[in-house]
Amino acid sequence: MTDSRAAIDAAYANASHIPGGMDYPARWAEAAAAFRESHPPEEIAYGTGARQRFDLFRPAGEAQGAVVFVHGGFWKAFDKGSWSHLAAGVLARGWAVAMPSYTLAPEARIAAMTREIEAAVGAAARAVPGPLRLAGHSAGGHLVARMACADLSPPWRDRVARIVPISPLSDLRPLMGTTMNDDLRLDREEAEAESPVLCDQVDLPMTVWVGAAERPAFIEQARGLAAKRGCDLVQAPGRHHFDVIEELAEPDSPLTGALLG
Template identity: 80%
Template structure:
């Protein structure tokens, strides 16, 4: 039987990435500088304190909207740490929305799924054209949930592509992790919130993962790609923390995949 310590290590990232603990400060600084140069519109999509999203608009009429959902194992970070990742799609004429959502232990993952669905709806009301959804880690899980048949958002027919990045797709292994003290996953919710266990809706999807990620994350990405019957890209040399950096580049393979 796998111990809690072994599960924790399997999903640990910072300890296995050189300079891993320095990344959050780097993200925050880059995001702050980007917001100063490109002030977003902040939109409340619900009454909760964290039910807010930043909407960055390009010059001229947008081609549509990209929604990026942040990670942090459903219990860390908010929209303000990732603003710089809007740069790639914004430069190519797309609006970019970045929602915060209520975190654990205040909210359960099923409630976060509901919040992201509502937040994307708020974006759809404000930006015409196609929607493209992407998210990292826990955020990859949340955008993958939007392609499951148990969800029925009115905006889903506008979704042109979903790109979960390093997603968590089967939550059952996390029931034995220390983080579950905050997540409070039981068997019923872990199964209901696992995209790999749900009936799939026919939407274009590409699963993206760093080739140098922890084996557990490579497994999680592969499980989702297999459940979807879609492509999986292993980004050479990228680990869990730098795999998302390419979103800031207009012509990177990752940005092109989101906007394909």
């Protein structure tokens, strides 16, 4: 590995810079499984692919609308069942929550994942009437930010009340120099087309959220998106890349409040 590639890899590495970072996936899996046991979701297909499915959690009573949460994992890891416990906060406030899987790299390119999430939100919109609110973490933050780009024209867009990209990857060009690009296969054309900071924008309410204790590269990515959108940027005190999403499990947290408005 060249020194430059190692430096870019290090800029986007998270687990090695977070105390106990390697323990988080097992903790997420345990919490998600326990939540699904107590709140069994519906599984709904939004396409024919093996991973083109989402879990839909419905609140008690009529839903106020639907929140779609898109998971992260550098477009290479995790699925809809990895984060079920994060539905708890908005579910308690009367919103349905859809959590989609999508086809991962290297099987799919990022451009294809964007279209899958567009289709997943559409299916969630058909399943739950009312407004839509979109949130996503890391690579998922990228994918929900893409839903506000003018090259997409989904019929559900006028129902979107807010988008909250959390620790989003908004400029994909630096990732072309990383080891992970062996799987992502980003070239210049795709990196530019799929970067929300480079896209023509649609006027949708957005709040960009990032942990104040995250790696500098992620803070800069969040700042860049907020500057492009001219929207609020929240740097959550003391939060790093792995715990910045935990507030979604709490109905009265600042992050849940930002999402539901």
